Amino acid sequence: MTDPHPHKAPTRRQILTRIGTLAGSAALYQAMTTMGHAQGTDFTAPPVLSGAKRGTRVLVLGAGLAGMLSAYELRKAGYAVQVLEFQGRSGGRNISLRGGDTVTELGGAVQKVGFASGNYINPGPWRIPYHHQGLLHYCREFGVELEPFVELNHNSWLHSSTAFDGKPVRYREFSSDFTGFTAELLGKAIDQHRLDDVMGADERAHLRTAMEQWGGLDPDLAYRKGDTSSLRRGYTRPQGGGIEGAPIPSDPFARKDVLRSGLWTWMAFHERLEMQTTMFQPVGGMDMIGRGFNRQVHDLITLNCKVTSIRQDDHGVRVMYNDMNHGGVVRQAQADYCVCTIPLSILSQLDVQVSAPLKAAIMAVPYASSVKMGMEFRRRFWEEDDQIYGGISYTDQPISQIAYPSHGYFSRGPAVLLGGYMFGPAAFDFAGMTPQARLEQALAQGEVLHPGTYRKEFSNGVSLAWSRVPWALGCCSMWSEQARKTHYKTLCTMDNRIVLAGEHASYVGCWQEGAILSALDAVTQLHKRAQGAS
Amino acid sequence: MRRIVLLSTLLALPLLAPPGTAHADSASAFEGAVQPMTTGEDVYHHVCQSCHMPDGKGAMGAGAQFPALAGNAKLQASAYPIYVIMNGYGGMPWFSEMLTDQQIANVVAYIRTHFGNNYTDPVTPTEVTPQRPAIPPKEIY
Numbered sequence: 006m007t008d009p010h011p012h013k014a015p016t017r018r019q020i021l022t023r024i025g026t027l028a029g030s031a032a033l034y035q036a037m038t039t040m041g042h043a044q045g046t047d048f049t050a051p052p053v054l055s056g057a058k059r060g061t062r063v064l065v066l067g068a069g070l071a072g073m074l075s076a077y078e079l080r081k082a083g084y085a086v087q088v089l090e091f092q093g094r095s096g097g098r099n100i101s102l103r104g105g106d107t108v109t110e111l112g113g114a115v116q117k118v119g120f121a122s123g124n125y126i127n128p129g130p131w132r133i134p135y136h137h138q139g140l141l142h143y144c145r146e147f148g149v150e151l152e153p154f155v156e157l158n159h160n161s162w163l164h165s166s167t168a169f170d171g172k173p174v175r176y177r178e179f180s181s182d183f184t185g186f187t188a189e190l191l192g193k194a195i196d197q198h199r200l201d202d203v204m205g206a207d208e209r210a211h212l213r214t215a216m217e218q219w220g221g222l223d224p225d226l227a228y229r230k231g232d233t234s235s236l237r238r239g240y241t242r243p244q245g246g247g248i249e250g251a252p253i254p255s256d257p258f259a260r261k262d263v264l265r266s267g268l269w270t271w272m273a274f275h276e277r278l279e280m281q282t283t284m285f286q287p288v289g290g291m292d293m294i295g296r297g298f299n300r301q302v303h304d305l306i307t308l309n310c311k312v313t314s315i316r317q318d319d320h321g322v323r324v325m326y327n328d329m330n331h332g333g334v335v336r337q338a339q340a341d342y343c344v345c346t347i348p349l350s351i352l353s354q355l356d357v358q359v360s361a362p363l364k365a366a367i368m369a370v371p372y373a374s375s376v377k378m379g380m381e382f383r384r385r386f387w388e389e390d391d392q393i394y395g396g397i398s399y400t401d402q403p404i405s406q407i408a409y410p411s412h413g414y415f416s417r418g419p420a421v422l423l424g425g426y427m428f429g430p431a432a433f434d435f436a437g438m439t440p441q442a443r444l445e446q447a448l449a450q451g452e453v454l455h456p457g458t459y460r461k462e463f464s465n466g467v468s469l470a471w472s473r474v475p476w477a478l479g480c481c482s483m484w485s486e487q488a489r490k491t492h493y494k495t496l497c498t499m500d501n502r503i504v505l506a507g508e509h510a511s512y513v514g515c516w517q518e519g520a521i522l523s524a525l526d527a528v529t530q531l532h533k534r535a536q537g538a539s
Numbered sequence: 540m541r542r543i544v545l546l547s548t549l550l551a552l553p554l555l556a557p558p559g560t561a562h563a564d565s566a567s568a569f570e571g572a573v574q575p576m577t578t579g580e581d582v583y584h585h586v587c588q589s590c591h592m593p594d595g596k597g598a599m600g601a602g603a604q605f606p607a608l609a610g611n612a613k614l615q616a617s618a619y620p621i622y623v624i625m626n627g628y629g630g631m632p633w634f635s636e637m638l639t640d641q642q643i644a645n646v647v648a649y650i651r652t653h654f655g656n657n658y659t660d661p662v663t664p665t666e667v668t669p670q671r672p673a674i675p676p677k678e679i680y
């Protein structure tokens with residue numbers, strides 16, 4: 006309905022002042038955060054760079070998101086930009102795999118992806134927090150369509166090999182029981198005067214009421230079988246219609262089993278700022294972002310160039326590379342400045358002429374190992390049989406999780422899920438296996454979560470072991486506290502004519518946002534340096 | 540990798556590495572469990588060969604490599620591989636959290652006597668322990 010006498014909408018500032026006077030500063034602070042002051046990363050707006058000295062040349066090394074964004078912003082500012090990229094594609098770790106793609110890993114194993122047309126797996130980045138505003142800004146600017154990524158699904162499975170007889174339990178059953186029993190214990194503590202020393206009568210009364218609501222407790226503060234608990238954890242026989250429509254409540258698990266299971270770890274996980282709703286994914290595959298960036302700068306990129314050395318002096322930067330389009334012949338590229346986005350796992354082994362402290366910084370950051378499995382099944386049995394629409398099931402087996410697609414719900418025909426996503430010991434272990442052995446393990450472990458169907462409906466699969474990716478030699482940078490203290494600022498500071506960018510040059514490591522924010526900082530430094538050198 | 544604080548009961552579970560979080564999106568992810576690794580060969584299989592390859596010959600990537608252990612003269616003195624495994628080197632992560640002194644001794648002995656290497660002097664945990672960094676590296680954000 007339209008208002009025939011629209012008031013002039015109050016400005017944001019007017020609203021805040023009003024709230025401040027009415028409710029005091031705590032409420033004002035609360036309102037400011039909810040009205041959109043930065044809570045996630047520190048992006049507000051892209052830098053506005055302009056007026057580059059005509060003909061100033063910049064070489065960008067690597068055509069991942071950091072490299073392509075650097076190229077985009079620098080060209081806009083007036084620089085003559087050239088990008089050199091090792092692979093025959095741009096996008097870097099922003100990648101999706103589809104039927105017909107080939108994965109060749111270090112060690113020589115070759116996998117041909119056999120997915121049906123239209124299906125894909127995101128073997129690297131796969132989800133975007135709503136507060137990664139830098140990345141989201143450019144997705145919008147470059148026309149990349151986004152859709153919700155379902156992170157938390159109350160109907161997914163949680164599985165521990167040593168709890169609940171090794172059988173998976175529903176997230177909703179477990180989380181209801183965990184919350185219910187915790188609330189019950191706190192309620193008891195209040196009623197038995199155990200918290201009298203800690204809080205006053207007023208606060209105890211509030212907490213008591215809160216526990217009843219939050220925990221799904223009966224009025225006597227008990228968490229027990231009945232409608233209150235079943236309306237959270239689900240009924241044994243669900244609510245129906247007609248004569249036999251009455252539901253039958255379900256039995257909560259035993260409290261000691263809930264507590265010793267360790268499954269609460271996975272409840273806590275979804276509470277992290279980075280995993281909170283709403284999360285996003287590009288429609289059609291994560292590489293739609295890389296493609297969006299590529300549309301802006303493809304004319305600046307030369308593919309199949311293996312950079313081997315980066316040197317600089319008072320006059321400029323000289324980069325040597327093997328031109329793989331021409332049998333690896335050695336070529337040289339020159340420029341006034343360089344933005345280098347090559348992952349440190351590789352850069353630390355190249356011949357790079359920078360100050361000793363920057364060299365030490367480049368050497369100080371190891372790369373984590375990670376493996377992801379994309380598996381195609383003949384039908385969406387997780388939807389059809391289990392009513393799981395998107396989200397993640399967790400297990401303490403090496404595969405650690407199964408994530409169901411957040412798109413294509415209810416469609417018939419084959420679909421792809423993430424059949425394993427490993428870090429740490431399990432990632433090393435899986436990376437060391439042949440692709441066939443990885444699939445076999447993933448099938449055996451997945452069968453525990455979906456007994457009777459997983460193997461039966463399996464069609465084909467692919468794995469990406471990031472430590473065996475020739476152009477990454479690992480998943481992402483892994484900063485130790487000491488290394489951050491000693492080396493981080495040096496790593497990010499322009500060294501004469503060379504500045505580094507990439508997820509490794511950020512506090513948002515292993516997120517695409519880190520690549521974006523570091524690139525924006527790098528081009529800003531470069532521009533300042535170049536203007537100063539007039 | 541970053542670990543969540545654990546209850547001691549969880550530590551007693553057989554075969555399983557405790558669930559822990561790694562960083563960033565990985566922050567997202569959980570470390571999966573892995574087998575117990577009682578021999579040097581086990582450790583090599585389940586950890587090292589992911590990069591150094593089953594034949595110990597390493598691999599060549601985009602102008603950078605995983606160095607070969609086969610015929611590697613740096614393995615002559617066991618102190619060197621022990622140091623690198625404890626502290627990491629360049630892109631190679633530290634393993635001081637993941638492996639015990641005994642496991643490190645076992646795997647160092649293994650790589651020094653395989654892949655064409657023939658350094659047969661024994662390696663014991665007593666050589667490994669002193670190399671454990673006083674403040675072990677911990678991952679942060």
Ligand SMILES: Cc1cc2nc3c(=O)[nH]c(=O)nc-3n(C[C@H](O)[C@H](O)[C@H](O)COP(=O)(O)OP(=O)(O)OC[C@H]3O[C@@H](n4cnc5c(N)ncnc54)[C@H](O)[C@@H]3O)c2cc1C
Nearest residue numbers: 067069071091097098130131132312507508515516517564
């Ligand atoms: C398993 C996994 C899961 C992830 N999950 C998420 C997620 O859910 N959400 C999210 O936002 N982020 C996620 N990330 C992180 C995200 O992928 C990265 O932070 C981001 O893509 C890094 O971009 P970059 O430009 O810094 O580096 P890259 O994309 O790696 O770009 C570097 C480029 O340099 C090139 N290069 C390397 N060597 C040379 C050479 N010698 N000469 C020339 N070029 C060279 C490479 O080919 C590459 O194209 C994930 C990453 C991984 C691996």
